[in-house]
Amino acid sequence: MSYTVRSSEKLRKSGSEAETKALLYLMNFRMDSDKIYYFVVDFFNDLTGMDSMASKLWDMQSKGAHNVGPNAIGKELVTLFKNYMSELSFEAYILFVGSVTGSLRKDSSIDIFGRSNIKESAIELIKNGLVEEGKDKEYIDNDTLTEKNIDDFLDKVLIVVDNDKKPSEYVKAIIKNHPNIIPEEKILDAIFNEIRDKQAGKKNASSVENIVIETTDEALNYGRHLTNNEIRLMTLQRIINSNPLGKGIPASFVNIYNTWPPENQREMLEDCQRALCRALFNKNAADGFWRLFENTYRLIVEKPNDSVQNLFTMIRSIPDCVSRCPDFDVLSLKYFIAVVKDGIQG
Known part of the structure; x- marks a missing residue:
């Protein structure tokens, strides 16, 4: 197996908040969150969850954009599709977005959903957007943009809609079972900002574009990751101010x-x-x-x-x-x- 890093990008401020929310979603809001130890920044994708032995991966594309329509959703799925068609195997393919238009979901009250909650008319627009964007990206083999590949891929995609949740809500989830130690909102915001800044620092490190790895654990050699432990330590440190x-x-x-x-x-x-x-x-x-x-x-x-x-x-x-x-x-x-x-x- 070999994997070539393509489409890494510099962090934009508007994206950094969304990517930190995405990280905390992976860490705290999934049934399998306890299996995710590493959070690899801008290597396989905007964010990639990884277990402690680098044998399982969770692929995540994160965009802070709001009122995203089906065609734009399709365009945002390109990097996830690239990874789906690679030799790597991922536990999940997740698109994290700020908000979506009413033309996307069957049930707009559901913020975490797969294809079953997407309108059929929207599915066609998503496909069109994916194909259109895929043909513009040199790292996408146009031969892979087949109806079957795209259908199989969309069956596995999970969309997570943020809907303007406060950063503090994502931090609270770290210690959600212990309400007596949840600090005031300004401390929660400070914890979020510290995680965001650490994440941005990883992304703004030296370029990894076009690096080739043979095994997934090699991604950790480039220092573009945070760990569950680091984030828990940041949280505790802020709570006790030491x-x-x-x-x-x-x-x-x-x-x-x-x-x-x-x-x-x-x-x-x-x-x-x-x-x-x-x-x-x-x-x-x-x-x-x-x-x-x-x-x-x-x-x-x-x-x-x-x-x-x-x-x-x-x-x-x-x-x-x-x-x-x-x-x-x-x-x-x-x-x-x-x-x-x-x-x-x-």
Whole structure:
């Protein structure tokens, strides 16, 4: 197998917001979102989801345009069609758009839909647009633009309509099961903007046009990707206004640290830091981590003058709170409490 990167493009501001929404859709709004680990920017397409071993791909074309009609939809599908006709196999082919005209959908209340919700008259216009645009693109083999290929492709396409959802709504989905730690909208917007800027930085890196890869994992060699872990870390960092993986000793932890034998202090501190890193990035216990964080955050706000030891005792007494986050032991959990406490209290 070989794949040649074609049609990469520089990021436009209008597109960057839509592409970040598309990324967060892949990360949080699909039944298979938990399988997506990497988000590869402007390589196979505007955005490509990839599992942790680069064996599964989710192909996404993202456009921030509004009131997109069927013919324009067809034109926007060209890169997805190119990938459909390539030797690669994708789990999904997704077009993310701002809004669509009334001539497209049978049921306009459905914002995530496939061919079954597209009017027959619109299907013909989509085909026309795809063929017209495909013939203009040198990276599309005109021989592939057959009725059968296009029909088979359209059976697999999913259209996602944003309909002007706020950026904050997409960020909330990262921690949607834990409403007590969802911050105010300006913090959610700041998280979104940070993800957007990181994504833009990946896209504006050195050109990958015409690069040939033999295996999908080679796409990661070019550094044009974000990970689930990075995005979770950005979110947590903004909520507590501190880098939870910083290398220093949290002030609230100094009393505990000073009780350790001096010859063991460095090693024990590093063990705590490694445990926190594992807990934050353990996708199999992600919900447990956010539940633990939610309860820790709540208790610190309610009892700002309590010591780390007192907070630890209270958290440990909450049923199933600690047990669902198996990467922590006693010392590393106290370290985590101190990190959150110092972050919240500035």
